[in-house]
Amino acid sequence: MNPGTWLFLFALMLGSAPAHAKDSGRAEMESAIENLTRIRSALKKSATTCEIYDPPPKVACTFESYCGQMTGKAQDFYLFQDSEGHQVLNYQMMDYLSMAESCAPEAFPQTVIQDPFAYPEMFLVEQAAGGAKKLRENQERLQKEVNRTQGLFNDAQKRIVQLLQKKKTPGNSAEIENMISRIKSVRFETPDIKMNPSALVEYGCESANAYFDPESGGVKVCPQLMNLPDSTLLFTLAHELGHAIDPCRMSFGLAKTQRVVPEWMDPITLPAGPVTTPAVPPSKNPLKSVIACLQSPGSIGAHVPTKEDLLKDIDMEFESLKELAAQESVPGEEKLTDLGESNFTEEKKKINDHYADFLYCEELAGQKHMQEAFADWVGTEVVADKVSSISDPQKAREYAFASSAFFMGADCANLRQSLTTKMVAAVKKSCPDLAAKMESFGTATDSLTELSHPASSRRVNKILFSHPTLQKALNCRPGDNGKECL
Amino acid sequence: MIGLWFLYSLTAGASEILLERSNHLGIHKTDLLRMDGGKYYFNGKDLGASLPAPVLKAWQEMEKGPLPVKGLSCPAGIYRFTQKEKEKTKSQERRGCTSGAAYAKLIRSLEVIRSHARGGPR
Numbered sequence: 145m146n147p148g149t150w151l152f153l154f155a156l157m158l159g160s161a162p163a164h165a166k167d168s169g170r171a172e173m174e175s176a177i178e179n180l181t182r183i184r185s186a187l188k189k190s191a192t193t194c195e196i197y198d199p200p201p202k203v204a205c206t207f208e209s210y211c212g213q214m215t216g217k218a219q220d221f222y223l224f225q226d227s228e229g230h231q232v233l234n235y236q237m238m239d240y241l242s243m244a245e246s247c248a249p250e251a252f253p254q255t256v257i258q259d260p261f262a263y264p265e266m267f268l269v270e271q272a273a274g275g276a277k278k279l280r281e282n283q284e285r286l287q288k289e290v291n292r293t294q295g296l297f298n299d300a301q302k303r304i305v306q307l308l309q310k311k312k313t314p315g316n317s318a319e320i321e322n323m324i325s326r327i328k329s330v331r332f333e334t335p336d337i338k339m340n341p342s343a344l345v346e347y348g349c350e351s352a353n354a355y356f357d358p359e360s361g362g363v364k365v366c367p368q369l370m371n372l373p374d375s376t377l378l379f380t381l382a383h384e385l386g387h388a389i390d391p392c393r394m395s396f397g398l399a400k401t402q403r404v405v406p407e408w409m410d411p412i413t414l415p416a417g418p419v420t421t422p423a424v425p426p427s428k429n430p431l432k433s434v435i436a437c438l439q440s441p442g443s444i445g446a447h448v449p450t451k452e453d454l455l456k457d458i459d460m461e462f463e464s465l466k467e468l469a470a471q472e473s474v475p476g477e478e479k480l481t482d483l484g485e486s487n488f489t490e491e492k493k494k495i496n497d498h499y500a501d502f503l504y505c506e507e508l509a510g511q512k513h514m515q516e517a518f519a520d521w522v523g524t525e526v527v528a529d530k531v532s533s534i535s536d537p538q539k540a541r542e543y544a545f546a547s548s549a550f551f552m553g554a555d556c557a558n559l560r561q562s563l564t565t566k567m568v569a570a571v572k573k574s575c576p577d578l579a580a581k582m583e584s585f586g587t588a589t590d591s592l593t594e595l596s597h598p599a600s601s602r603r604v605n606k607i608l609f610s611h612p613t614l615q616k617a618l619n620c621r622p623g624d625n626g627k628e629c630l
Numbered sequence: 631m632i633g634l635w636f637l638y639s640l641t642a643g644a645s646e647i648l649l650e651r652s653n654h655l656g657i658h659k660t661d662l663l664r665m666d667g668g669k670y671y672f673n674g675k676d677l678g679a680s681l682p683a684p685v686l687k688a689w690q691e692m693e694k695g696p697l698p699v700k701g702l703s704c705p706a707g708i709y710r711f712t713q714k715e716k717e718k719t720k721s722q723e724r725r726g727c728t729s730g731a732a733y734a735k736l737i738r739s740l741e742v743i744r745s746h747a748r749g750g751p752r
Contacts, residue, residue, distance in 0.1 A: 346729060578675050
């Protein structure tokens with residue numbers, strides 16, 4: 145064959161191969177759009193026909209057991225709805241759908257449904273809301289839910305004060321009063337609904353969230369949360385209020401509502417002012433029997449590193465720095481190691497000097513499982529107190545179950561698995577990389593969450609559904625539960 | 631010469647950014663940006679070899695990563711930003727809080743890219 149023929153054949157290949165690829169690519173994309181349209185239609189239908197969820201009796205009182213009962217709802221927009229019409233979103237589904245939609249650009253200019261609690265930009269942006277009138281309606285609806293949430297916050301605050309009063313003895317009266325004054329000082333905070341989406345992220349509301357802010361001394365509640373059922377909100381708000389008196393927070397004095405951070409912990413920030421509420425060290429904490437119980441294997445076994453563990457970690461870190469310095473030895477390296485040594489010595493001194501007072505704090509121990517377990521205990525006590533006042537068994541069961549519904553919406557493993565299978569199948573041909581990524585997200589354990597919180601299943605099984613009042617209301621069989629901490 | 635440039639563009643600049651975050655209530659989100667063979671990928675979606683100027687700027691902002699912000703703890707949640715160059719065996723990791731101005735700036739850039747991948751705002 146002469147060079148001209150080779151060139152002709154090469155040009156033919158260049159011209160025809162992409163045309164074939166284009167045709168098959170177009171067909172695959174059309175199929176992906178078709179699959180996603182079907183999923184979105186089913187989601188829309190599920191949202192409009194969402195029925196009140198009645199938790200089944202006689203099942204095991206465990207997270208896994210209730211998650212198993214909800215497998216059929218894996219592809220529903222809402223995972224749970226109470227008799228008042230308040231809903232728990234299927235948060236995992238929303239995450240997957242958002243990823244899958246990027247496989248078919250421009251195919252889905254509209255959100256699945258018009259729910260501003262699912263798409264909070266509808267509270268903030270006229271175009272997203274669908275016009276000025278709709279934006280105003282959404283904002284009015286939010287204001288109504290803000291008022292409801294504020295009412296539940298006040299209720300949680302009142303119930304925690306009552307719980308603490310019951311714990312008062314002649315020997316711990318001052319410390320209990322200290323806790324009560326801390327609880328009473330916590331303010332309910334929510335972002336201004338006139339802010340822009342970026343300001344919402346700045347506030348900590350990129351997704352549905354609520355948290356106790358130790359700097360302001362307030363509980364910050366994001367708008368995305370405010371359509372949750374009363375019970376889900378009551379548990380969440382009581383949990384956040386619980387952080388105001390958690391075993392770490394009690395180690396800090398307060399200047400009005402702001403915590404006073406000791407200089408060894410933060411030498412830069414100016415002190416918040418004179419101490420108005422003194423610190424209560426762990427040795428004098430009036431709830432130390434609860435704290436010890438939450439640490440025990442019979443309960444959630446909240447991990448609190450020992451002083452020796454923390455010192456050993458510093459030594460190990462220093463050893464690996466020395467090894468690295470030896471491997472990548474360059475002039476001046478010795479000085480760097482010397483500098484490292486003085487930092488490590490300082491860190492060890494902090495632990496030796498302050499471990500006894502701050503052992504439960506993330507700032508010293510590097511994790512906060514005890515703080516979270518304690519806040520869950522407070523949340524559970526508050527919900528149990530409320531459930532015990534509901535005489536209708538049906539309503540009591542719904543209330544008890546809904547207290548855990550947020551955990552289910554965010555973390556049921558079987559729902560995640562089912563969603564992964566469905567979404568991967570929808571986009572596998574047209575977006576294989578995306579499908580592979582979804583598969584890896586679907587199986588990965590979330591080590592980031594585990595750094596700060598015990599696993600959802602343990603929180604529900606070992607604390608929330610371990611409470612006899614909630615077990616009775618749920619009419620469930622004790623399963624892998626923990627002991628009640630008193 | 632053109633062939634050499636073509637080969638270079640296929641292999642150069644291979645890098646990956648993984649942004650994982652988990653808020654205080656345990657809601658987690660993950661986004662993956664990858665550049666490989668001269669192409670941009672967002673969460674596995676091929677965005678092609680070139681990006682419109684504002685999207686490219688956002689991509690470059692993401693490559694710079696979040697500004698380190700001092701804080702004793704992260705009550706709203708935490709993120710982990712992992713950046714890996716294909717040629718290097720080790721990856722760089724930064725952690726921080728999922729609130730505050732620096733984090734919001736990072737997410738603004740991410741949303742510009744997401745919106746482009748989806749085909750526009752809604």
